[in-house]
Amino acid sequence: xxxxxxxxxxxxxxxxxxxxxxxxxxxxxxxxxxxxxxxxxxxxxxxxxxxxxxxxxxxxxxxxxxxxxxxxxxxxxxxxxxxxxxxxxxxxxxxxxxxxxxxxxxxxxxxxxxxxxxxxxxxxxxxxxxxxxxxxxxxxxxxxxxxxxxxxxxxxxxxxxxxxxxxxxxxxxxxxxxxxxxxxxxxxxxxxxxxxxxxxxxxxxxxxxxxxxxxxxxxxxxxxxxxxxxxxxxxxxxxxxxxxxxxxxxxxxxxxxxxxxxxxxxxxxxxxxxxxxxxxxxxxxxxxxxxxxxxxxxxxxxxxxxxxxxxxxxxxxxxxxxxxxxxxxxxxxxxxxxxxxxxxxxxxxxxxxxxxxxxxxxxxxxxxxxxxxxxxxxxxxxxxxxxxxxxxxxxxxxxxxxxxxxxxxxxxxxxxxxxxxxxxxxxxxxxxxxxxxxxxxxxxxxxxxxxxxxxxxxxxxxxxxxxxxxxxxxxxxxxxxxxxxxxxxxxxxxxxxxxxxxxxxxxxxxxxxxxxxxxxxxxxxxxxxxxxxxxxxxxxxxxxxxxxxxxxxxxxxxxxxxxxxxxxxxxxxxxxxxxxxxxxxxxxxxxxxxxxxxxxxxxxxxxxxxxxxxxxxxxxxxxxxxxxxxxxxxxxxxxxxxxxxxxxxxxxxxxxxxxxxxxxxxxxxxxxxxxxxxxxxxxxxxxxxxxxxxxxxxxxxxxxxxxxxxxxxxxxxxxxxxxxxxxxxxxxxxxxxxxxxxxxxxxxxxxxxxxxxxxxxxxxxxxxxxxxxxxxxxxxxxxxxxxxxxxxxxxxxxx
Amino acid sequence: xxxxxxxxxxxxxxxxxxxxxxxxxxxxxxxxxxxxxxxxxxxxxxxxxxxxxxxxxxxxxxxxxxxxxxxxxxxxxxxxxxxxxxxxxxxxxxxxxxxxxxxxxxxxxxxxxxxxxxxxxxxxxxxxxxxxxxxxxxxxxxxxxxxxxxxxxxxxxxxxxxxxxx
Numbered sequence: 001x002x003x004x005x006x007x008x009x010x011x012x013x014x015x016x017x018x019x020x021x022x023x024x025x026x027x028x029x030x031x032x033x034x035x036x037x038x039x040x041x042x043x044x045x046x047x048x049x050x051x052x053x054x055x056x057x058x059x060x061x062x063x064x065x066x067x068x069x070x071x072x073x074x075x076x077x078x079x080x081x082x083x084x085x086x087x088x089x090x091x092x093x094x095x096x097x098x099x100x101x102x103x104x105x106x107x108x109x110x111x112x113x114x115x116x117x118x119x120x121x122x123x124x125x126x127x128x129x130x131x132x133x134x135x136x137x138x139x140x141x142x143x144x145x146x147x148x149x150x151x152x153x154x155x156x157x158x159x160x161x162x163x164x165x166x167x168x169x170x171x172x173x174x175x176x177x178x179x180x181x182x183x184x185x186x187x188x189x190x191x192x193x194x195x196x197x198x199x200x201x202x203x204x205x206x207x208x209x210x211x212x213x214x215x216x217x218x219x220x221x222x223x224x225x226x227x228x229x230x231x232x233x234x235x236x237x238x239x240x241x242x243x244x245x246x247x248x249x250x251x252x253x254x255x256x257x258x259x260x261x262x263x264x265x266x267x268x269x270x271x272x273x274x275x276x277x278x279x280x281x282x283x284x285x286x287x288x289x290x291x292x293x294x295x296x297x298x299x300x301x302x303x304x305x306x307x308x309x310x311x312x313x314x315x316x317x318x319x320x321x322x323x324x325x326x327x328x329x330x331x332x333x334x335x336x337x338x339x340x341x342x343x344x345x346x347x348x349x350x351x352x353x354x355x356x357x358x359x360x361x362x363x364x365x366x367x368x369x370x371x372x373x374x375x376x377x378x379x380x381x382x383x384x385x386x387x388x389x390x391x392x393x394x395x396x397x398x399x400x401x402x403x404x405x406x407x408x409x410x411x412x413x414x415x416x417x418x419x420x421x422x423x424x425x426x427x428x429x430x431x432x433x434x435x436x437x438x439x440x441x442x443x444x445x446x447x448x449x450x451x452x453x454x455x456x457x458x459x460x461x462x463x464x465x466x467x468x469x470x471x472x473x474x475x476x477x478x479x480x481x482x483x484x485x486x487x488x489x490x491x492x493x494x495x496x497x498x499x500x501x502x503x504x505x506x507x508x509x510x511x512x513x514x515x516x517x518x519x520x521x522x523x524x525x526x527x528x529x530x531x532x533x534x535x536x537x538x539x540x541x542x543x544x545x546x547x548x549x550x551x552x553x554x555x556x557x558x559x560x561x562x563x564x565x566x567x568x569x570x571x572x573x574x575x576x577x578x579x580x581x582x583x584x585x586x587x588x589x590x591x592x593x594x595x596x597x598x599x600x601x602x603x604x605x606x607x608x609x610x611x612x613x614x615x616x617x618x619x620x621x622x623x624x625x626x627x628x629x630x631x632x633x634x635x636x637x638x639x640x641x642x643x644x645x646x647x648x649x650x651x652x653x654x655x656x657x658x659x660x661x662x663x664x665x666x667x668x669x670x671x672x673x674x675x676x677x678x679x680x681x682x683x684x685x686x687x688x689x690x691x692x693x694x695x696x697x698x699x700x701x702x703x704x705x706x707x708x709x710x711x712x713x714x715x716x717x718x719x720x721x722x723x724x725x726x727x728x729x730x731x732x733x734x735x736x737x738x739x740x741x742x743x744x745x746x747x748x749x750x751x752x753x754x755x756x757x758x759x760x761x762x763x764x765x766x767x768x769x770x771x772x773x774x775x776x777x778x779x780x781x782x783x784x785x786x787x788x789x790x791x792x793x794x795x796x797x798x799x
Numbered sequence: 800x801x802x803x804x805x806x807x808x809x810x811x812x813x814x815x816x817x818x819x820x821x822x823x824x825x826x827x828x829x830x831x832x833x834x835x836x837x838x839x840x841x842x843x844x845x846x847x848x849x850x851x852x853x854x855x856x857x858x859x860x861x862x863x864x865x866x867x868x869x870x871x872x873x874x875x876x877x878x879x880x881x882x883x884x885x886x887x888x889x890x891x892x893x894x895x896x897x898x899x900x901x902x903x904x905x906x907x908x909x910x911x912x913x914x915x916x917x918x919x920x921x922x923x924x925x926x927x928x929x930x931x932x933x934x935x936x937x938x939x940x941x942x943x944x945x946x947x948x949x950x951x952x953x954x955x956x957x958x959x960x961x962x963x964x965x
Contacts, residue, residue, distance in 0.1 A: 030902025033837020033877035207903035258903030513900030693940030725941040
C-alpha cells in the first residue's frame with residue numbers, strides 16, 4: 001500500500017469548524033475580568049523583588065552601601081551579583097550557524113560594569129512591592145562614567161570606545177551574501193537607483209509588562225515559575241541548566257499572557273535573577289516590571305540603516321539588488337535567540353518577491369550602550385520589505401512605469417514554483433500574481449488613481465502605496481536548533497477521550513490572545529467529528545503538555561495545528577477500533593460522526609463516544625477479554641521539507657498628507673494575504689489587522705528616543721507614541737489560499753505578515769503623495785517634522 | 800510613613816471597611832488589598848486605560864485615584880458590572896467580533912464603551928474611534944472594537960425604532 005503524502009492525508013470527513021469564524025471560547029473569561037495574568041497570582045509567603053537599574057549608559061560601580069535600605073520596613077534583603085553567583089551561571093547569546101558571532105558572558109545582575117541604562121544591578125526583596133520600592137530609594141550607590149557608544153554608525157570607528165575590550169571591537173556579527181556578477185550587472189544596467197533607509201528603535205509595549213513569579217520548593221528541590229511568556233519549554237530548559245536543577249524538577253506555567261509580540265520569547269537577566277532569588281531565599285518571589293522598566297529593559301527592535309541599490313533594464317526588468325545593513329543591538333546579544341537573527345533575516349528576505357538573478361548583501365551587527373535588541377513581531381521583515389518596496393517604487397518612478405504594473409512584471413510568477421530566490425531562500429509555492437490581481441480589484445486601484453489625480457488639482461495630496469512581501473513561517477530547526485540553541489523546532493499534542501465523553505487537547509503551543517487554543521479546538525473537533533463544545537484545550541504548562549517550541553516565527557497554527565490534527569486522527573482511529581471491538585465487527589466502513597461512531601455506508605449508529613468512554617473507564621468488564629482500548633494519542637510534528645515555509649501577500653495603503661503641517665492621515669489599508677489554509681478567517685484577519693497597526697506604529701509613531709549620552713528621553717506611555725483608535729484606518733482583508741504540501745493541514749503562518757508589509761506600504765503611500773514636490777522620506781518613523789524637512793519647509797534639526 | 804486611614808466604601812455591591820495608607824492608589828487597593836483583579840495596571844500614570852473602574856458610576860482611572868479618595872463612594876469593577884449583567888450586550892458583541900486578543904485592556908475597553916453607549920448613543924464610527932482613543936490596545940488594531948460598539952449601538956437604535964412603531 002502506498003503511503004499518502006502529507007497533503008493527500010485526510011483532515012476530516014466534513015469540515016464544520018475548520019474554515020469557519022468560530023469565536024474564541026477562552027475570550028469569555030477575559031471579557032468578565034476572570035483572566036489570570038502573573039501579577040494576579042498570590043502565593044503563600046510570597047515576597048516581591050524590585051531592581052536597581054543602571055541610571056547611565058556606560059560606567060562602573062565604585063561603591064555600594066545597602067545598610068540604610070536593609071533597615072527599611074519589610075525588607076528581606078538586598079542582593080547583588082555575588083550573592084547569586086553560585087546559584088545561576090552566566091550565558092552567552094551566540095549561535096553556531098551565525099559564524100564569527102561574538103558576545104560576552106552575561107549575568108543575572110551586572111557585576112559592576114554597567115552597559116545600558118536600565119540594566120539590572122541590585123535586587124531589593126521585601127514583603128510588599130511598596131516596601132521594596134521604598135527601600136530602593138535608600139540604596140547608596142556611586143559610579144564612574146565610561147565613554148558611551150550610542151551612535152551605531154560610529155561603533156566600528158577605530159577610535160570608538162570599546163564596550164567589551166576583551167572582544168577586540170564592537171562588532172557582534174557580520175555576514176555577506178554575494179551570488180556573483182553583481183558589479184557587472186550594475187555597470188551594464190540601463191537604470192540604477194540608490195537610496196538609504198533608516199529604521200528607528202522601537203519596542204513591543206505589551207499591555208501586561210514582563211512578569212515572573214518564581215516558587216522554589218527547598219523541600220523537594222522543585223522550581224515552579226509562573227511566566228508571562230511565549231516559550232515555556234525554552235524557559236524550563238534555561239532554568240534547569242543555569243540553576244543546575246534537573247529538567248523534570250522545573251515547571252513553567254504560562255496562564256493568560258497580556259500581549260507578547262516576541263518581547264516575551266526571550267530570557268531576561270531579571271528573569272534569572274528573580275528565579276535565583278527564590279532559590280536563595282526558599283520562598284516565592286514575584287517580579288513585575290513597571291512601565292519605565294519595560295521601556296528600558298524589554299528588548300528593543302529595528303535600529304537599522306540600510307543602503308540599497310537596484311539595477312533594471314529600460315523596459316522595466318529588475319536585474320539586481322544590493323544592500324548594506326548596519327544595525328545596533330545594544331551591549332549583549334540576547335540569549336538564547338541572539339540579536340543576529342533580525343539582520344540575518346533582512347539579508348535573506350530583501351528582494352524576496354522578485355525574479356532578479358543577482359544579489360549582494362552585507363550585514364554588520366554592532367554593540368552599543370542601549371538596551372539589547374532582539375526579535376519583535378516581523379523580525380527583519382518590516383525592514384527588508386520597506387527597503388525592497390521603497391527602492392522598487394523609486395525604480396518604477398524613474399522608469400515611468402506604474403508601480404503596480406512594475407510589480408506585476410517583476411514578481412516570481414505563480415506557475416514557477418518551487419524555486420529559489422536570489423538570496424538563497426527556498427520557496428515552495430507563492431501567489432504574487434493572484435494577490436496583486438486581487439488587491440487591484442479589492443482596493444479599486446484605478447479608482448484610487450483617478451481620485452488622487454482629481455484631488456491634486458484641488459491641492460489635496462493623497463498617495464497610494466503598494467508593498468508586495470514574502471514572510472517566512474513554520475520554521476524547522478533552521479532558526480535555532482542547528483545553531484546549538486535548545487529551542488524546540490517541533491510541537492506536540494495529546495488528544496484524550498475523557499470519562500464523560502469530552503475531548504481534552506493538550507498542546508505545546510500556547511495562547512497569548514491570537515486564538516491558538518480556538519483553532520486547536522476547531523481542528524480536533526473536525527478531525528474527531530465532535531461538537532466543539534465538547535473539546536477543551538490546555539496549553540502553557542510544561543508539566544502537562546507535550547514538549548514544544550511555543551509561539552514564534554508564525555508557527556503556532558502550522559506546526560502546532562498539524563500536531564493536533566495528527567493526534568486527533570490517531571485517536572479517531574483508536575476509537576473506531578474500540579467501537580469495532582465492542583460490536584465484534586470489522587472497523588472497515590466505520591467513521592466518527594457528531595460524537596458517535598457510525599457505519600459510513602448505512603448511516604447506522606453504533607455507539608456514542610460517551611458510552612464508549614463509560615465502558616472504557618468504568619465497565620472494562622464488558623469488553624472483549626483480549627482488547628485494551630487506547631484512549632489518548634500523542635503526535636509530534638516538525639516541518640522538515642523546507643527550512644521555512646514562505647507565505648506571501650500584498651498591502652495597499654491610501655493616505656493623505658497635509659503638506660503644510662506634515663501630518664499624515666491614514667484613509668484605508670488593504671491586505672491580500674496567502675497563508676495557506678485559513679483555519680479561522682476571523683482570527684486570521686484580526687491577526688493581520690493587529691499586526692498592520694503595529695507596523696503603522698513603527699512607520700509613523702514609535703521610537704525610543706536616545707540622547708548622545710545613551711539616555712532614553714521618552715520612557716513613558718505618554719511620551720512614546722503608539723497607534724490609537726482615532727488615528728487608525730479600517731483595514732480590509734482578502735485571502736488567496738496556496739496550501740503548503742509540507743503538512744496535511746496546509747496552514748502557514750499569519751501572525752506577522754501585517755507588521756511585515758504595513759511600514760513599506762505606508763512609506764510608499766506618503767512618498768507617492770509627496771511625488772509632485774519631488775520629495776521623499778525614507779527614515780522611520782516618518783514624523784511630520786521629517787516630511788516638512790523633505791518638503792523644504794523647515795530646516796533639519798531646527799524643527 | 801503616614802498613618803493608615805480608615806475608609807468605608809462599597810465595592811461591587813459589598814460594603815468594605817478597612818484602613819489604607821494615604822498614598823495607596825485605588826487600583827492597588829482593589830488588586831492587592833481586596834484581591835479584585837479585573838482592572839489591571841498598565842502604565843500607572845493615567846495614559847493606557849487598563850485600570851479603568853467606575854467611581855460613583857463615573858469612569859475613572861484607578862491609578863489616578865487614591866483609595867482614600869474613594870471613601871464613602873461606590874466602586875464598580877468589570878467583575879461587578881459583568882455579574883449584574885450591565886455589560887452583557889457589549890460582551891457578546893466583543894466576543895462575536897473578537898474585539899479582544901490578550902484581554903489585558905478589555906476591562907477598560909468595555910467600561911469606556913459602556914460610557915459611550917450611555918452618553919453618546921448617536922456616535923458615528925469616527926466618533927467611536929475618537930472616544931475610545933483614551934484606551935490603549937496593542938493587539939487588535941482597534942477595528943474589531945469599533946465594530947463591536949457599532950453593532951451594539953445599531954442594535955439599540957433598531958430596538959428603539961422598533962419600539963416607537965408599536
